[in-house]
């Protein structure tokens with residue numbers, strides 16, 4: 001795997017940093033999540049392949065321990081509000097002094113500077129501040145956040161993982177680490193570069209929900225089928241649009257032109273009526289093999305049994321038979337090998353990791369007795 005040999009210390013966070021850590025683990029990094037002590041259970045649902053060490057950072061010994069782990073690693077990934085790590089004496093400048101090769105990734109909403117830097121927030125706030133949220137949603141309706149995918153994951157976790165991999169690559173030349181300031185506002189805005197930059201060709205001249213790709217166009221939308229399912233239509237180019245009409249058994253000569261904005265409501269009405277006349281399975285059969293850019297909107301239950309996804313093994317099952325997406329993209333020589341065993345319980349690997357980082361059994365026992373660290377065994381399932 002591409003990242004074998006890379007050691008990552010991930011401070012436990014809510015959603016974006018865990019995803020970033022999981023990407024690194026999927027591609028071979030050893031990712032050690034630092035959890036709090038005295039916590040009933042972890043909220044990290046993206047812990048695949050990680051180890052867990054539980055440290056009480058409200059003790060000076062806990063902070064000293066974390067410092068040792070960080071300076072003997074390649075990457076630190078921290079998801080806290082600006083200033084939290086500095087308050088602990090674990091800011092990047094201190095740690096980089098001890099380990100100049102360290103890559104110190106800071107994944108926050110607003111970044112490390114600016115007047116919002118210390119403000120709390122969540123995906124929807126970051127998306128709002130990126131400008132993108134103002135463009136999302138149907139015409140005449142309020143802006144709509146597409147789950148917490150854009151800021152937390154695309155602009156946050158994924159962009160931060162890119163930053164870490166870039167810094168690792170650069171380190172092979174310079175021998176030096178660096179600090180990564182990953183702001184989810186900026187990451188989301190960057191993911192939205194197409195929207196920003198395609199304004200110059202008039203793609204977004206109309207208001208929200210009335211443009212080609214924001215649910216304005218009838219040929220780029222979803223339609224309900226007679227069994228209450230949906231089909232997705234993305235027939236933008238004229239040759240695919242022609243095939244769409246063919247599949248729907250509509251006569252182009254009797255319809256308004258594809259690009260006539262004023263006729264879009266009427267076209268949508270016709271498509272809606274047509275799609276409502278057959279089931280999703282019927283439409284899938286009709287459009288399979290036609291280059292019309294029409295596909296079923298698959299539910300989580302349907303997705304892994306769809307022949308295409310099955311043929312590519314795009315979804316995997318872990319040892320509990322829980323299904324999730326296989327890591328992407330696929331690398332030809334060094335693909336990801338996602339761990340299929342259960343996620344770690346908090347403190348499951350405390351002893352193992354501390355031993356690996358050079359602590360003696362006596363030191364570990366002493367820290368456990370003093371409540372600096374906690375180690376927990378996996379409960380047997382009856």
Ligand SMILES: CCCCCCCCCCCC[C@H](C)C(=O)SCCNC(=O)CCNC(=O)[C@H](O)C(C)(C)COP(=O)(O)OP(=O)(O)OC[C@H]1O[C@@H](n2cnc3c(N)ncnc32)[C@H](O)[C@@H]1OP(=O)(O)O
Pocket residue numbers: 013014015016034035036037043055056057058079080081082084087088107108109119120121122123124148152
């Ligand atoms: C009913 C509610 C249940 C909740 C269930 C939740 C289920 C999961 C749902 C996921 C939802 C995801 C949502 C939509 C998101 O958008 S997640 C993205 C959130 N934003 C970010 O990550 C941006 C960067 N982070 C932040 O801005 C802030 O961390 C935050 C998310 C607003 C949370 O703020 P807050 O709780 O005040 O924490 P922070 O200021 O970061 O300080 C953390 C404090 O914790 C301490 N800490 C850390 N590790 C340890 C440890 N091992 N042991 C002891 N203490 C620890 C730190 O030292 C720090 O303490 P202090 O400096 O406050 O004294």
